[in-house]
Structures are given as structure tokens and as C-alpha cells.
């Protein structure tokens with residue numbers, strides 16, 4: 001029996017992009033069940049129609065930035081299922097300077113990307129700890145290690161996710177519950193369709209990943225002891241360089257991203 005069989009996987013943000021790719025890749029691994037979460041029920045239903053032929057699946061419409069909604073979802077799910085793998089993937093970014101973004105814009109990014117992750121962890125961790133088994137996988141970004149101009153709230157939410165996850169990783173050692181962070185570079189998804197990007201950002205990237213590259217890293221993380229996995233793996237070198245020779249790397253970051261500023 002593979003390590004995947006008999007596992008129930010919950011994926012937030014599974015109606016599109018990286019989350020959808022993760023759902024399909026796990027489905028091919030013969031997992032017990034995949035529970036897909038997002039706000040739009042109609043988008044989830046479309047994915048469900050494709051996935052149900054490969055694997056047992058279920059969808060939950062839930063806005064993870066609302067604490068009470070996550071708690072309600074947990075109560076419904078735990079009536080019949082035990083979550084073995086929680087994948088905190090739902091998230092979005094708003095492109096714009098700190099001067100131009102409203103406080104509400106900034107709060108909304110934090111509410112989904114950071115607090116949404118916390119609400120899911122706080123709801124599903126107790127049963128994992130009780131069973132002395134589980135895996136929490138948080139989809140961060142390379143923006144958890146680089147402050148990108150015009151993406152301050154997004155970078156802050158991912159730095160926060162990385163820091164929280166690292167503390168939790170140490171706290172949970174020996175409990176049977178594992179924590180992994182996956183940090184990809186830019187990925188070709190609906191992420192850049194947010195109107196704030198105004199089509200001016202993604203097309204200028206030279207190298208954009210296919211979401212399946214990220215889902216492959218997620219699948220492999222099930223059997224990996226590593227805490228943070230960058231995708232592709234070699235960008236780990238860029239993070240190391242930034243911390244080691246910031247006086248060379250920071251001007252390069254500055255120059256590369258400043259051109260996107262109005």
C-alpha cells in the first residue's frame with residue numbers, strides 16, 4: 001500500500017490553478033477522498049464533474065477568511081471524515097503601491113492568505129494531534145523570502161505564513177503531525193487575472209511555471225522530511241544569495257521589479 005492510499009486530503013482554493021492541479025495529481029495516487037474548498041460553488045462543481053470519475057471527491061463552498069465559516073465547515077466535515085492532509089492553498093494578491101492600496105485591500109489579503117490558513121489549521125489540527133498523524137502543507141511563495149515592490153501586502157502575508165509554519169514545524173515535532181511549506185516562483189494561473197494586475201505583469205515574466213510542477217512538489221512532500229521546498233528547487237540558491245550577499249542581490253531585485261511601477 002502506498003503512503004497515499006486511505007488518506008483524505010482537504011485542499012483550499014481547489015477550484016483553479018495550483019489547487020486544482022494538486023487535486024488531480026492526488027486523485028491519480030488513489031487517495032481515499034479529496035475535499036475541495038473555495039468560495040465559488042459553480043467553479044468547484046465544474047472541477048468535481050471532472051474529478052469524480054477518478055476519485056471520491058466532495059466540494060465545500062467556504063470563504064476561509066471568515067472564522068465562523070471555517071469552523072462550520074470543520075464541524076460538517078468531521079461528522080464523516082478525518083482529514084489526513086490539509087493543504088492551505090487559497091490565496092490572492094493585489095498589485096499596487098502601499099500608497100495606493102487601501103487599508104481594506106491590505107486587510108483582505110492578510111485575511112485570506114494568513115488568517116485563512118490559521119483558521120484551517122486551528123480547526124483541523126486537534127483531530128490530527130489526537131490521531132498522532134497528519135500533514136499540513138502550506139502553499140507560500142518565493143515572495144515569502146523577497147519583498148517585491150508593488151506587492152507589499154502579498155509578500156507580508158507569505159512571510160507571515162512562512163514564519164508561522166516554521167514555528168509550528170518545531171512545535172509539532174514528535175506529535176506525528178508534519179508541516180511543509182511549498183514556495184513556488186510565478187505560476188501560470190488565474191492569480192494574475194486580479195484586475196489590479198491590469199494584464200501588465202505576468203506577460204513580462206520570462207519564466208512562468210506550469211501549476212503541475214507545483215502539484216508534483218506537493219505530492220513528493222508527503223514522503224519528504226524537508227520543511228520548505230522551493231519550486232523549482234534551484235531558486236533555493238537565490239534565497240541563500242539574498243541572505244548571504246544582500247548588498248549585491250537587493251539592487252538586482254530593485255532594478256528588476258521597479259520597471260513595473262507606474
Ligand SMILES: NC(=O)c1ccc[n+]([C@@H]2O[C@H](COP(=O)([O-])OP(=O)(O)OC[C@H]3O[C@@H](n4cnc5c(N)ncnc54)[C@H](OP(=O)(O)O)[C@@H]3O)[C@@H](O)[C@H]2O)c1
Nearest residue numbers: 013015017018038039040064090091141186187189190191
Ligand atoms: N500563481 C502564482 O504565480 C503563484 C506563485 C506562488 C504562490 N502562489 C500561491 O498559490 C496559491 C494558489 O494560487 P493560484 O496561483 O492557483 O491562483 P488562482 O488560480 O487564482 O486560485 C486561487 C484559488 O483560491 C480560491 N480562493 C481565493 N480566496 C479564497 C477565500 N477567501 N476562501 C476560499 N477560497 C479562496 C479561489 O476560488 P474562489 O475565488 O472561488 O474562492 C481559487 O480556487 C495562492 O496562495 C498563491 O498565493 C501563486
